[in-house]
Amino acid sequence: MELEKTPTSLVFGVNGERFELSHVDPSTTLLQFLRTRTRFKSVKLGCGEGGCGACVVLISKYDPVLDQVEDFTASSCLTLLCSIHGCSITTSEGIGNSKEGFHPIHKRFAGFHATQCGFCTPGMCVSLFGTLVNAEKTTCPEPPAGFSKVTVAVAEKAIAGNLCRCTGYRPIADVCKSFAADVDMEDLGFNSFWRKGDNKDSKLSRLPQYDHNQTNSRFPLFLKEVKHDVFLASEKHSWHRPISLMELQSLLKLNHCNGTRIKIVVSNTGMGYYKEKEAYDKYIDLRGISELSKIRKDQTGIEIGAAVTISKAIEALKEESRSDFLSDYVMILEKIADHMSKVASGYIRNTASVGGNLVMAQKNNFPSDIATILLAVDAMVHIMTGTQFECLTLEEFLERPPLGLESVLLSIKIPSLELNKTESSEPRSRFLFETYRASPRPLGNALPYLNAAFLVKVSQCKDSGGTVIDTCRFSFGAYGSKHAIRAKNVEEFLAGKLLSASILYDAVILVTATIVPKDDTSKTTYRSSLAAGFIFQFFNPLLDASAINNGYFNGHINLPYAKDFELKENQKQVRHDKVPTLLSSGKQILEAGCDYHPVGEPIMKSGAALQASGEVVFVDDIPSPANCLHGAYIYSAKPLARVRSIKLTPELQLDGLRDIISIKDIPNGGENIGSKTIFGVEPLFAEEIARCVGERLAFVVADTQKLADMAANSAVVDYDTKNLEPPILSVEDAVERSSFFEVPPFLYPKHVGDISKGMAEADHKILSAELKLGSQYYFYMETQTALAVPDEDNCITVYSSNQCPEFAHSTIARCLGIPENNVRVITRRVGGGFGGKALKAISVATSCALAAQKLQRPVRMYLNRKTDMIIAGGRHPMKITYSVGFRNDGKITALELQILINAGIYVDISAVMPHHIVCALKKYDWGALSFDIKVCRTNHPNRSAMRGPGEVQGSFIAEAIIENVAATLSMDVDSVRSVNLHTYKSLQSFYEYYHGEPYEYTLPSIWSKLAVSANYDQRTKLVQKFNRINTWKKRGISRVPAVIELTLRPTPGKVSIFVDGSVVVEVGGIEVGQGLWTKVKQMAAYALGDIQCDGTEGLLDKVRVVQSDTVSLTQGGFTAGSTTSESSCEAVRLCCNILVERLKPLKEKLQEEMDSIKWETLILQAYMQAVNLSASSFYVPSNDSMGYLSYGAAVSEVEIDLLNGETRFLQTDIIYDCGQSLNPAVDLGQIEGAFVQGLGFFMLEEYETNLDGLVLQDGTWNYKIPTIDTIPKQFNVQILNSGHHQKRVLSSKASGEPPLLLAASIHCATRAAVKEARKQLLSWSNQDEEDSTFQLGVPATMPVVKELCGLDIVERYLKWKMGKDIMVLT
Template sequence: MSKPLPATPLPPDEAPLRHVRQPLPHDSAKRHVTGLAQYIDDIREPEGTLHVAIGQSPRARGRLVALDLDAVRAAPGVVRVLTAADIPGKNDVSPAFGDDPMFAADEISFHGQALFAVVATTRDAARRAATLARVETLHEAPRVTVEDALERGESVLPDYSFGRGDAASVIAGAPVRLEGSLRVGGQEHFYLEGQVALAIPGEEGDVHVYSSTQHPTEVQHVVARVLDIPDAFVTCEVRRMGGGFGGKESQATQWAATAALAARITGRPCKLRLDRDDDFKLTGKRHDFRSDWRIGTDETGRILGYEVDHLARCGYSADLSNGVVDRTMFHSDNAYFMPDVRIGSKRLKTNTVSNTAFRGFGGPQGMLVIEHVLDQVAWAMGRDPLDVRYANLYAPGRDVTPYGMSVEETDTLPALMRSLERSSDYRTRREAIRAFNAGSPVIKRGLALTPVKFGISFTLTHLNQAGALVHVYQDGSVHLNHGGTEMGQGLYLKVAQVVAEEFGIAIERVRITATTTAKVPNTAPTAASSGTDLNGMAARIAAGAIRRRMAAHAAETFGVPEDEVVFRDDRVFAGNESLDFGELAKRCVQSRVQLSEAGFYKTPKITWDRAKGTGRPFLYFAYGAACAEVAVDTLTGEYRVTRVDILHDCGRSLNPAIDIGQIEGGFVQGMGWLTTEELVFDGEGRLRTHAPSTYKIPVASDVPADFRVALYPNTNREETIYRSKAVGEPPIMLANSVFCALTDAVRALDPTRPVPLDAPATPEAVLRACEAMRGRPLG
């Protein structure tokens, strides 16, 4: 299993910190493993709570001709049936573009789309009643695939491209020219806690919504829009989620708004919890792509020109596809300099549920494509792919991205990769694998070492802000609230570490409280790996302001300069005087010193001009690299990932234990995306892989037995919270090494042929590729 490094060594001029950079356990770890952690469905239901179920479309495309709900209304336990006609405000749960109705009223756009909701005394009664509706439609042939959408020329958003130079001409004149296409599959979020919301009506139209969401402000806003009430009438609260991964950024809103509408109309608390199969059918996935590419290089494999067109299957509405596909484009270079480049995209409309945010937010798809392309370049030249990767890394003088941002930290990634090359014994293992494959006609081994360069910040500039609320009570205990949400990633703990460090007190004195729009307004979603960067800094600003006021009072009381007041070890030292932190808090209250503060932080330096395709959309880059080895049975397509070595840059890690856990989990989730997690829609637009029986996420036995994870000793050169770097999303892309290693193993059957392997590389796909390499393609 994973073997973490010791704590990153500190520079000699920096004293150790009490909480920050320490491997403290997750604040809910014991409650997670004992089952005591409370999720939305665990909240004690108020007397009279009703339950909501969704009535779904039996077709993927067509017109709704008639909807007979008489049998539904007459079913046992049914209190009310809701349709679009019952919505007092806008029938729209979209995050931006107004194209996502809560209930379809005329046009049907995907199989399973919500047509109505049943409100009943029990969840079972509501679900049973929902099946009794008689739905009459005028059926039309659905668009399901990228090719269907291209044929009809339909998109949810306009085409978009950026780049520099004349890539087409440079490629045409390059010594080495290659082209191809790679299909990159989608991915189901498969969070442990499904979509769920509990809405409780209040006085004068108020509603309190408990939602499993990454974006409480979005839920607040959409509920208010649907109910036609001011945002201030809606409070959204979430203590924790059982996983989110992006699936609860924009798509928690529909279920919260449906529950809130039911509560508004019935005057009773209402809860909606999607069944797992329905959650699969009714919520979006990672975007899948067909990426068509052309590249021209010199004789050493150095890129001269690159063109890629990302054809994204977005589903029936825009949702977050604007930002997702833009980020695919931003990361189409991954870690490599491209002198002449054009990166294009189409955001295609299909009659499937709208795809949405997923950990990495489009970045993994763009990065996988260029890693695949560089493998093709290396093999065409007879070079080791790692050497071609080294030749193309950003470097001084070769340090501007296709979107005009300078890569200021060009030394970290080459050094990190060289370090991993040595620690993983890459060169020796490469020779050993070559010898093994020469003598093994059936089992083939593969090896790949791939880098990660991932931009940190929301590319929608206004989202790069956060607020935090800190109270110090007169006994010295501290109340902490901020706009970030906890989905298991340890955000709450990290921010609490920051606040405890600021006051010099035990972390047990800091009370972590549920995220709520009633305390911190207008928050950004917990996404884009920015949760700690934003909320940690806002909390530090708030705590710092209180500490300075407390220090000023202590300095005045004891007759010492303010800079001689020190907060340490739960005490406050002022000259020769020392007192407990709680005692100083009590004295401040008695002297009318304000011990509450709302901190606010906005990310500096970032700019992005989308029309011109240039700017600085990211504050900094996080880096990493992974070396993966696989063994493939070429007669069955089955394979094992036998060893993985990871070295990852978290800057000055706020919590090495949490960060290593995020790296391990992110890598395994990425490995699942690229190997076993296959989404299958039939020709009628129905999702056939809608349950654990047909959709395979990685399990414990899929984790490599030899799994070595280490943090790269580094510091963030930008002024982030304690010079740390984000860690939520970048580890997903470390799994590109597994896909490249599988392709490397299959290629060993015949190094003269291109390997026809797309992602996900399921055993069936690997077998098809192996048979094609033998010249006997499967039907």
């Protein structure tokens, strides 16, 4: 049959352009094609797993039968190119662009300041566009002019699966909400469209206009004629899309007999979880078989074809549930749909099939949610094996051996439920159904720690009125078992029993003994505890005798009663305390400066609309030069081992593999150097011994990135550990073996005061308390990347995504053994850095340069996310031991610390860590301060700078000590904080050089202002009231200050004016998303305004900031420490001052001849008279302007769930002192983004290693940065423009790193909530003595919080309740 078919061509469209391909490798993804074969580069590779949204596209398919177009978003990194036959693809450039006009989405992203580095923005725009396109197809009422049919609830979830590391999401959510018909304009945050005093109509008219009638995917006519069946064949591969089960049977039989490697596909989303190393000969696409894509409904239930997408299944189930609002069965369907909507993200659910999900669970032990919830409702599956068909229960299907290649899942059926008919005098029976999942992200896009579903038939006991459990089905999954299972022993125990606290207690004990994760599963006791919590959560309300009759369950009937019932003992709520329903909203108070126009104005970020459309060029967007090769690292999998050999597997020694570069390829006169600081060198490649997991061993060079990655991943490294000492993998090991890096004396911080005297003055002491802090991964959206192009005369040009081009320049020259004037490093922009592209990026650039120089061909590399995460190093973990003395009033008199910093194997920037830690720690008046800080050398990848390096840890250490002191004294922790804030006198003692003048010390005023603006005192009382009334949820609130020392560094600048009056600016600083270019443009316009007759009017649009080029501008320094924007602005101001002085005489002369002189006329005359229109400068801060202290404070309120450990971030209020902000809109984005990144560090992001030091969280599946649903629901920020200070750059202060420290307020609030939970737990055991000095770990993830609240909290509560019930009876 296969031989009779004639190969066809693959036909599809991209942004209206037609593509027809006859020879396609079926393993090629849509993303690979778009980025390598088209000019559309807005789709980005962020993860390759379908977990970040950077590659989202809109796919449109035409249905000739219905004559309509189906539009859905999809992850192009997982979508196989062959699967889009007949489809139209729309990228962000296709939505709108600079040539044809930006779409209102792009304009609003720019105007709401919702883009920073811009790498993730195009994917965000497409996700929102897809939501709008589909909303306009609905039958919803016509929206008001300028709005979409979409609702706020739907709009803000449009980007629920998209990750952003820069913005903090709040402005992105505002963009989404701005299109919604039901939006309250007051809920939208600061933007550049509105003016003060605008009413609703004015605000709407100023927004970029949106016409919902014009929003569609513009499906091209040429695709409507394309036949949907496709057969693609080449010499090695083929792609089949059978249109019937008979054709599928023939294909499977034929290929099974000849041993062909077959891949059956629907969406290929499983590749995001199971990274395939195996190559396939034939691909069979099941979507052409109509039987597999249908949903059938009848009185026996709903049958879902295996190829039906999860999104379509959700839609069908919800549609059915609307048909009979009060039926138990349709309520069950709705709950199944709601649970399915938390599986993956929208753009994955749009393509992933229900059948594919179940097959992964059956064959690959995938922790499926769908398998668990369908198991509880006794779903059936239909399977075809060869020509045989069979029907099985889902339970039987899961327990079978893995499906063979000849077997295909055809459909899944959710059977209807029937209640036995009873006379009116019989007890009423009904089905109750609930599903559960404990996951770090409420809206999904995260695997659960545990999922469960319970279907229970209950009736009311005639005698007692209590609940009788007639029958029950309990399913659990995602806890390390082979697949989802039924807890049959629990079912048997409960069936037929009258529910009581004692029966529930026994059931809970049985569940925890049943749901036991395998030994190699993480968080085992936590997962078992969750199972107990789920069972308790289900049955606890049923302990109330009237629960059934009052219809509390299934969430629909008698809602007024449900509200009342929530106030009862088992599930109490506080009615007056309203939690915001929006995912996020906030208020922003910004004070625009008026002294240095346009500096100080909140203008839009430079190039923001271009970022949104995806037209800006990142390094990997640069078209590959002719004969370009691609590289990938082979890295060590051992922490300390001798490398004997490196071999590639024979099957990968294919055409296209060009070389393996290693230490032996470093030329004579060159050095094995990957990066260098004044503290030491990191080698480019390991020499004889690999000293950590992730150390670079070699660099594979191949024709494509895909082939290079495959070769590197399959490399076989022969290790030998003979005669080597064990690796050092902890700071304790380092201490035992005296493995330390030396800290230069000039960098080691000074002690303050007399520690002995301070301890003697103390009324109380805490001795040798311990605290540990974990690491954090950068998760820049753009991974490390570089392109090296060899040039004539032994020269080389390297395009690098790099925060330190100057350092990369010198490193490349030293490695290649060539003069520095032979090297050119160009950096236009960076797709997020956070310190991770300071030194870590240099080795990537150097590797590409070395390979390019050897092979005399261009070489580029874009690190895959896994490799990037393994070798990155990240934030410094540390262990702290402290002793503190304090008086009865909470005033601390002395603090002594021992800090062990895990620096990794090479020193990197670790020598500066002691100074940074202590600087942030000194935000409180400790009386006397003494410390012993050791920088430990361990066999881990070297830790490097990460946003606020040392300051984040130091500030948190201070808060942990304050918390401990308050707990010891049983004092209000806010009072202890307040009494230990600096006076100006103590500030001078602790910050010897940068304390400034008294009027500059704004923290006391910020502290008191925040108490008022955040309504701190009243909210504290409400939190206390909430905690008294609520049993299973507790809240905490905390106010935290931050003080950080910032230092300016020398920075070059260059300003050139062209004959037409346009201006080009070059600076040493790199645009990494922090708005540096925007501030520099403002400064140039301000400074050149002195020579323009009209002042600064119109100058801003004439200024362009261009890429960093180490040949054009030397001594660029590095972009770090928050102050690069200030330094760059000052360098530009100095350049402009030079130009102004040159042009002044000419201006005065021309003014004598004419009344008004246009800018263009002045510049043309200057050009004609040979005035030098280019000026360079090198800003070197003076001793009295080199540094300053930055101040801020935050109040955060959280709510924890005692049954699963989830923390909801209810509200954060921040006041931050920006001095005279250079651009309040840019600074606002920095404040919010930094805070949310800090929230990730303190609460969400686990970056752990195994016993060998290998990172365990190495992708989006298990490393969870904050998302739109994990940020404060109410997020209020006030930027305080403090008084003038001539020593600073136009009186400004930095905003990039300091606000991150304020995220500790979230952690402290969580600790306060946990404290309340522990107090309650003790009361159930009749214990009065509270253990309030506990330590809440960092990050305080769900398992950490749950453990502190009590893994056995349910059991202890039930025992307490049983005791209470007995007392009542007696």
